[in-house]
Amino acid sequence: MTRLQKLLTASALALCAATPAALAADLTVGFTLDADTLDPANHRKRETETIIRNMYDGLLTRDSSMKVVPEIAESITQVSPTEYDFKLRTGVKFHDGSDMTAEDVKFTLDRITKDGGMGDGVTSPRQGLMGPVASVDIVSDDTVRITLSEPWPILPAMLPNQQIVSKAWVEKVGNDGVATSENGTGPFKLVEWRKGDAIIMERFDDYYGGAADIAPVGKACVDRVIFKVIPESASRVAALLAGDVDIINELPPFSVAQVKNNENTDVLTVNGTRSFFIAMNMQGEFFDDPKVREAAAHAIDKDLIIDRILGGNAARIDGILSPDAFGSSELPRYDYDLEKAKALLAEAGYPDGLDVTMDVEGAFKDTAEAVASLLTKAGIRTKVEVGEGAQLVDKWRTKGAPKTGDMYFTSWGNGSLDPFDIFTPTHRTNDRGNSAGYSNPELDALLDTAAVEMDTEKRAAMYHDAEMMINADIPYLYLWVPQDIYGVSKRLKGWKPSADSRINLHDACIE
């Protein structure tokens, strides 16, 4: 190389180095919370997983319509009610360049499911998300078998929650290293984590392409992805309007019009997975009477509240399940009927109405007030009392211990969209989310059977029967499933919001 060539090369390199910021396609997400840790096995928050998911891939994943599809796994075979074989793809590389093997998959799942699996006697806080996994074995170089101690049909629906780590790397850097650095197989690799402020990632060029069933397959579209932490919703909206960010999550309903009217931004919605309902204390003074509960059901005009207060951004429910959940079905409705509500109250011995309180968290006070005013019109004079979240959980979710209070405006999330995760905890006798104090042995038996039924048609029919039972018993006033609302820049292409609130950016492009 001549001196001139060297000089030219050097200046060309210097130029490249000086201008990448201008050329690079950055996609910035204005996000509510920072990650707690970068260790896929050592956290317990959805937001943390949303961030990690862009750097780590799992055996399975979900597309934006919540369909579970293979990701690092090539295929999945159910060998018996308690055994699943996962055939792994070849050519999957970790960000440090090493090949992913069956050994890494076994190591990852053992780390999560075994007592003390994280080392030093530490058990993964995600153990409970993996149900009754008994063992993980390597069948051949490219096949891993998961064995359950009892049938658990939702294993495929729950597996997208776990991401594969490299055994050699975890053993080298230890849990502390895994918490603050990363070595996944995902479309992006970590550049820098500015704690509390931003997580900056760049495209991984040796990416195997991602789930074969989710087009496009290949490397990520954008050069860099940045999750910028902006907890306050008004500031997130401001950042979007100012063009500082391209996607924001949790756009408040009252800002929808503002974002829509701005020429560079738009609003995207997706049905969420969180069911809202009001628990009526069935061990309490008033709501032990089915007639009073029925009166309350006729007193609430759900459609009115969805329309006026929630800006139309919610789907009505008449049972616990979201319309998108497995096993959900059309159910009888309790129509808004003030006269009928009053008549039922009179029949129950309250011709002059009755006085109750409704507990609610501050964030939902407005909606609860609207519900309370409807109940009051019907003669159930309801006073809204605002409490702090964790205190209300203590008061209402007593797992069978006696409870005080009349009504509790609350909700339950169902990220897997499988009934097992929402129906059982909220309706089974004395289960951890049963805030109504409801007990129906027939329903308990049905839920237990449905939880392990492998035939999907039979299982769906069981959940329909279960929905019919609770629809008749009315332990809760089932309200709605709000939509998740996102604000996006019009430069953004190829990205759709997903019901599980993940923000997977592999396919997203910036124009």
Place this chain on the structure above:
Amino acid sequence: MSLSKLLERIAQLLPVLLGVSVIVFVMMALTPGDPVQIMIGDQSITPEQEAELRRGLGLDRPMIERFFIFLGNAVQFDFGESFYHRRPVGDVIAERLPATIELSLVALIVALVTAIPLGVLAAIRKNSIFDRIATVGSLLGVSLPGFWFGILLLMLFAVHLHILPVSGRIGFDAEVRMVTGFLLIDTLLAGNLRAFGDALAHLILPAITLGLPMTAILMRVTRTSMLEVLRQDYVTFADAKGLSRRRVLFRHALKNALIPTVSVAAIETGSLLGGNMIVETVFGWPGLGRLVVESIFLRNYPLVQAAVLFYAVTYVLLNFIADLLYTVLNPRVKL
């Protein structure tokens, strides 16, 4: 101040810390809300798995035992592991601290450089239009809610005028090697003026929002104490001696008038250093206040305990500094 006085002050810190430890531990433990239930959230879980989770957090032991474990570790500066970050809380807090301190100090400077001249001017021109405007302004400054004022500034300067960034401490492309953790200093150390400007631009709106109530308070304190001093005989005497008005005001009056301002400022700084939850939330500032409030809602006991202890130490130290400044400004006061 003598060494024995200094030691005495340090010795006084111990019972304060012990008392704060007991109070914060008991309050967290007795507040309804079970950290394990909060952590599990909306999931089905077997009782065994739930028990394992509880054991992992050390919450399976009785409260008394937990307290003594906490105390035993705390004297060795080990405050336990954050339930959520799964790392020592000391590390987690230390990561967030520089952002909070940097913002607080800049807010303090903003407050001092605006409040003192305005307060002095208002006192000298008592009952003038200027005085009235300043008094009403300071009332507004104390009463305007930070989240509202902050968002107003954001909408104006970031969204409409596009001259300042919406949130964060520095742009993504600035690469700054962290030495002190204070970006204004680190960018200068690196000789990176562009990054320095960027960091400064990020600081302006949060510092003004945070400094506003303090400006208002300090201005009123300065005005009142300046008026008080101007009525003193020695000021009249200095005037009578024929000294220039400027000399009387700045050499004789102001120095004495600033004593209350300084002590109020020192104590107010304590509340700034706690990290202002609202300003940090509005401006996505990665500081301590936001972290602590999030942790309270999650019942993240170890983190809240360590942070409250840190606040206690800060307050005691700042009070101490206020006392020291007192002796400097007013040699008649002996500690």
